Amino acid sequence: MLAKIDSYGLKGLDGYGVELEIDINSGLPGIEFVGLADTAVKESKERIKSAIKNSGFRFTPKKITVNLAPASMKKEGTLYDLGMALGILCATEQLAVTALAGFVVLGELSLDGRVRPIRGLMPLLIAAKDAGHTRFIIPSENRREASHIGGVQVFAFDDLRQVVGFLHGEIAVPPLKKADICLSASAGQGGDFAYIKGQYLAKRALEIAAAGGHNVLMIGPPGAGKTMLARAIPSILPDLSTEEALETTKIHSVAGILNPEEGIIRVRPFRSPHHSVSATALTGGGSNARPGEMSLSHNGVLFLDELPEYTRATLENLRQPLEDGVITVSRAARTVEYPASFMLVASMNPCPCGYYGAKDRACACSPAMIGRYLSKLSGPLLDRIDLHMNVSNVQYDEIAGEGLSEPSADIRGRVNAARAIQGERFAGMGVYCNAKMTGGMIKTYCKPDAAGERILKNAFEKMRLSARAYTKILKTARTIADLGGAAHIEEAHIKEALLYRNLDREYI
Amino acid sequence: MTDMTPSKIFFWIGLSGLTHKKQTELLHGYGGPEGLYARFLEEQNALVGIIGDRHYAALKRYRSADYIGQALDKLRKDGIYVMTAANPKYPECLRQAEAAAPYALYYRGNPALLETRCAAVVGTRRCCGYGRQMAEEIAGTLAENGVTVVSGLATGIDGYAHRAALDNSGGTIAVLGSGLNCITPAGHVQLYDRILAGGGLVLSQYKPTDNATRFTFPERNRIVSGLCEAVVIVEAPEGSGALITARFASEQGRDVLVVPGNVTDARFKGSNQLLYEGAVFVRGGADVLEFMRIAPKSRQNSSPPQLDKAQEMIYSLICSGVESFDRLIEAGHLSPAELAAVLLDLELFGVVKKTGAEQYSRSGP
Numbered sequence: 074m075l076a077k078i079d080s081y082g083l084k085g086l087d088g089y090g091v092e093l094e095i096d097i098n099s100g101l102p103g104i105e106f107v108g109l110a111d112t113a114v115k116e117s118k119e120r121i122k123s124a125i126k127n128s129g130f131r132f133t134p135k136k137i138t139v140n141l142a143p144a145s146m147k148k149e150g151t152l153y154d155l156g157m158a159l160g161i162l163c164a165t166e167q168l169a170v171t172a173l174a175g176f177v178v179l180g181e182l183s184l185d186g187r188v189r190p191i192r193g194l195m196p197l198l199i200a201a202k203d204a205g206h207t208r209f210i211i212p213s214e215n216r217r218e219a220s221h222i223g224g225v226q227v228f229a230f231d232d233l234r235q236v237v238g239f240l241h242g243e244i245a246v247p248p249l250k251k252a253d254i255c256l257s258a259s260a261g262q263g264g265d266f267a268y269i270k271g272q273y274l275a276k277r278a279l280e281i282a283a284a285g286g287h288n289v290l291m292i293g294p295p296g297a298g299k300t301m302l303a304r305a306i307p308s309i310l311p312d313l314s315t316e317e318a319l320e321t322t323k324i325h326s327v328a329g330i331l332n333p334e335e336g337i338i339r340v341r342p343f344r345s346p347h348h349s350v351s352a353t354a355l356t357g358g359g360s361n362a363r364p365g366e367m368s369l370s371h372n373g374v375l376f377l378d379e380l381p382e383y384t385r386a387t388l389e390n391l392r393q394p395l396e397d398g399v400i401t402v403s404r405a406a407r408t409v410e411y412p413a414s415f416m417l418v419a420s421m422n423p424c425p426c427g428y429y430g431a432k433d434r435a436c437a438c439s440p441a442m443i444g445r446y447l448s449k450l451s452g453p454l455l456d457r458i459d460l461h462m463n464v465s466n467v468q469y470d471e472i473a474g475e476g477l478s479e480p481s482a483d484i485r486g487r488v489n490a491a492r493a494i495q496g497e498r499f500a501g502m503g504v505y506c507n508a509k510m511t512g513g514m515i516k517t518y519c520k521p522d523a524a525g526e527r528i529l530k531n532a533f534e535k536m537r538l539s540a541r542a543y544t545k546i547l548k549t550a551r552t553i554a555d556l557g558g559a560a561h562i563e564e565a566h567i568k569e570a571l572l573y574r575n576l577d578r579e580y581i
Numbered sequence: 582m583t584d585m586t587p588s589k590i591f592f593w594i595g596l597s598g599l600t601h602k603k604q605t606e607l608l609h610g611y612g613g614p615e616g617l618y619a620r621f622l623e624e625q626n627a628l629v630g631i632i633g634d635r636h637y638a639a640l641k642r643y644r645s646a647d648y649i650g651q652a653l654d655k656l657r658k659d660g661i662y663v664m665t666a667a668n669p670k671y672p673e674c675l676r677q678a679e680a681a682a683p684y685a686l687y688y689r690g691n692p693a694l695l696e697t698r699c700a701a702v703v704g705t706r707r708c709c710g711y712g713r714q715m716a717e718e719i720a721g722t723l724a725e726n727g728v729t730v731v732s733g734l735a736t737g738i739d740g741y742a743h744r745a746a747l748d749n750s751g752g753t754i755a756v757l758g759s760g761l762n763c764i765t766p767a768g769h770v771q772l773y774d775r776i777l778a779g780g781g782l783v784l785s786q787y788k789p790t791d792n793a794t795r796f797t798f799p800e801r802n803r804i805v806s807g808l809c810e811a812v813v814i815v816e817a818p819e820g821s822g823a824l825i826t827a828r829f830a831s832e833q834g835r836d837v838l839v840v841p842g843n844v845t846d847a848r849f850k851g852s853n854q855l856l857y858e859g860a861v862f863v864r865g866g867a868d869v870l871e872f873m874r875i876a877p878k879s880r881q882n883s884s885p886p887q888l889d890k891a892q893e894m895i896y897s898l899i900c901s902g903v904e905s906f907d908r909l910i911e912a913g914h915l916s917p918a919e920l921a922a923v924l925l926d927l928e929l930f931g932v933v934k935k936t937g938a939e940q941y942s943r944s945g946p
Contacts, residue, residue: 273910274939277917429710430940439707440736463939465905528925535929553918568922 076163076170079177079206080156081197082148085362085409086323088193088200092142093153095160100136108141111149120151120182121158128186128233133165147407149361152191155180155210158233159240172240177201180212186233190214192329195322198222210236217336218326220252221319254315254337264305267480271467275302278462278573280484283309284491285552286506288395288417288457290380292575293464294434295427299420302464303345303376306418308481310341310374311492317372320412324364324371342373344415348382356390357411358402365402367394368411380419381449388454391417395457398509416508417458421450431465447576452541459508459545460573491555507552512544519547524564532571546570589649590614591665595685595788596652597640603632604684614667618644660689661761661789670695675807678833682807683786687761690782694729694752700869701731701805701830703823704738704815709848712738712816715840715865717745719813722866724751726878731756731809733801734769734776734783738815738823743772747779754808757785758801759793799825806830813838813869814860817851824851827860838863838872888930891915895923899933899941906939 078093104118125132139157141148156178162168179197181189194215201209202225209227211219216229226248230236238244266276275291279302282289291299313321321338325331331338346355346366357365367375367390377383394400398414423429424443429436438446495506498518504510510518521529529546532538538546549570550562559566591614594604610631611617611624621628621644629637643649653663664671666684672695675682702720704712716738720730724746732739734755746753755776759765761783764773776783786804787797802825806812812830814837817823827837839860842849856862863869870877888896895913903912910920924941927933936942 271907271911273917274906430936436710438709440740441707465907465939467907528929531929532925557918565918565922568925569918571925572921 074164074166076160076173078156078160078163078173080153080179081177081201082146082152083150083193083197083327084146084407086196086327086364086411088197089143089146090201090204091146091148091153093156093160094140094142095157095164096138096140097133097161097164098136098138102134102136104137104139106139106141108139108144109147110139110141111147113151114141114148114153117151117154117157117182120154120184121161123184124154124182124186124233125158125161127184128237130162130167130233130237131165132161137161137164150191150193151181151189152179152193152197154182155188155212155233155236158182159236162237168237168240172242175206176208176210177206178210180210180230182233188212188230188232188236190333192331193327194218195222195319195326195331198225198227199319199323214333215336216249217252217333218322218331219336220249221254221322221337223251252336254318264301265308265481266305266484267477269298269301269305269478272298272302272464274462274572275464276478276484278460279306280309280488281549281552281556281573282416282418282460283311283484284488284556285459285495285548286416286508287459287549287552288508289419290455290458290461290576291418291420291464292423292461293420294422294431294466297464297466299464300378303374303378303418303420304343305481306374306376307341307343309484309488310416311485311489313339313341313372321372324368324411328364328369330369342370343376344370344373345376345378348377348379350383350387352384352387352390355387356400356402357409358404360404362402362404362407362409364411365400367391367400367413367415370415371412373415375415375417377417377419380421381446385449385451388449389451392453392457395454419458420464422446423463430463455576456541459549461575462573463575487556490558491552494555494558507548507555510548510551515544515547519551519562521547521550521562521567522564525550525562525567528564528567529571532567536571538571538574542574546574549573585615585618585646585649587614587667588663588665589646589653590618591667591684592653592663593618593640593643593649595683596643597632597636598788599632599636601681601683603636606631608684656687656789659762659789661687662689662692663687664692672696672808674810675804678835679803679807681803683804686784686786686804687789688782688784689761690777691752691780692782694754694782695808697727697729697752698873698875699729699731699754699809700873701809701812701826702738702742702815703732703802703805703812703826704852705817705821705823705848706735706737706739707818707848708737708741708816711842712848713741716741716815719815719840719863719866719869720745720753721749721751722877723869724749724753726870726875727751728870728873728875729754731805733758733798733805733822734764734773735822736766736768740769740772742815743776743781747775747781750779753779753781755781755783756801756805756808757783757787757793758798759785760787760789760791761785762789763792765793798822802826803829803833806835807833809835811836811838811869811873813840813863814852814855815840816842816848817855818848819850819854821851824855827855836861836872838869840864888927891919891923892926895920896927896932896943899927900943904936904940904942906941909941 076095080091081088082091163170190212195218207225211229213229213231219227228246239246293299344366355366394413399410400413402409424438425446426437428434550566553566553569554562664686720742729752730746731754732742743753764770806826806829814823830837837860839852839855898912933941
């Protein structure tokens, strides 16, 4: 007898419908898979067999053929286990076929019949919902993730026996209640600016960066506190919107790193891959095209500590996402596009020894060494970084001093206000923050007043700034104006923006 | 024949590529430039004996007055002029001090600088931050007080000395170890252009198309020291070219001034050795000026342009030694945005300069 079960498969961040067809024929006993199943799918035959037996059902020693349609797409992962087990039960008439009609079944099985969680549940649910499916059977451990999707009936189960009981109407299982997405203020994990003494310039620059979504490069000697500052950035980032939270959750779900207790990403992600990270780990990919660090930091911060230590090839991969906000991963079998719109925060030493320009220590590097060190960062990459500022060592009495600095919550208040202004300005333009302005928008929205124009011209001549600095300064000045609630870019805004273009001035 | 001036004859001899020694031998043996030129053809055998076939043939080829005139025109179109020993403007100090003073010097830029008081600021190519700071301080102070800064356009100390002189709107002379059109190091092409644009002078004893070799740099150092009253060595490890300049300087009767360095640091081994041997100890530009008996211009007489209250306060804080951005915020009770604006104004006024990572210091008006 033939049984058909609806399930879903992952392709990048999207799901596609997979129909599981199970047929039982006479022949040598065993399970045969057709429809481009990968190893994880093929291995499921042992899990299914044991799970069915250990749940108290009968496993017929006959030839079972499982087809995963559409047969042209490669199926991978363990999420079809539950569907296939239910299909076999239907085919062997231990379960009524009609009971399963209209359900999409997702879940992995363990040998004892328990239903285990799967990765990528949220994008699968969303895709299936968009395709018109309304009823789902999912693993119990994925319940929190699923509860954020409204308009569908989701039933979560602990083991196979429970599922069959439910389908037979023997056990009543209520559908999951839709949970409200509660986006808590990004606190806790990283640290608070209140505990960072001194560093006024750096803190102000990070405030501007957070407000306008600008990429930042921090330059400073070892021990100046660059990493500490970076780790506190999440605490001043603007709150996530619901759409952003769902988008980011989808990516984390596909990567399989979503916390099952949370079920959703509430705070902007902060990713800091080590400098030995491979290009693939950063961009995403591998044979199954998983999202990489750049996508995992979507809507959040990607922090690259000791920027020149990353291989050049790795760094150059940042260019497309920094420009377009997406990363395209192409493999022989498939091409996947992952969103990767993040704020890049990088840190580096000013020279190989680390003390170039420091007041209290002598630098031991020759100009040629410094030149070589800096040349690891290509022009196109630096072009995409709006603010660079120096972070210098904190003096003893600053560290030892009493009292706290301004708490992150206050800074975040200003950042949120500035973002609100930007949201209004760019309504309907597909741009959310000043950093993403296009050339035309810069012309429209970043016109300095006469005094500002004059100071800019003067500064260009006296400080010998490079041409690429021009638009960056205007964009940064726009954010500074937004932070100050000013409608137009004024002289003072330009002056402050000029402070954050260190690398454009003659460095060596 | 009639329009062959001694100047043109010196230029002609230089075209042959003969060493200075051979050039001298010819000039002395044949009664000066005119004698040599006049007797050049008839004395072929004797001359070939001295300078060899190849050089003789070259000189013979270039001997026509037309050719020499055209060659000079061509150089002039390229902005290059030739100053020969026959020229009354030829730097007297070089002629007197240096037995091997070249008969022809090629230059671009402002030759009037050769008549000003000159001091050399030289040192290693691989300098450290301290060396850079001292080179800039000394060259800047000298330039500010009207002393022309002479150096070798090399990377490191030389380059910083030139830049500091230009930044303080002073004169600077770069003496190249290569031809004027073969700038070495190639990375200093921009500095070369800046020197010319800033009213400086670039000078070489080599034909414009000559490349630098390991021998040309020491030869060049003779000219550097020969042009100057005093030679300041900023940072020199053992075996540094700056030490060769110092040796020439003492041979030529020039004063050698040395900035002391850490005695345990190999990067100062050569310069400290000079101090041990009796070179003049200098702590900065002011000491060099005093040694040259130049009264330093008072910095107060051109008081900074109209400063408002906040600018005045920050300026006086910087003068009193509060130099980092974060310190200024605390001491001045300004927000980062306000302080940024004040500092930028002060920087644009030219009374404050950024010296390093968010460090500011007073800068001469």
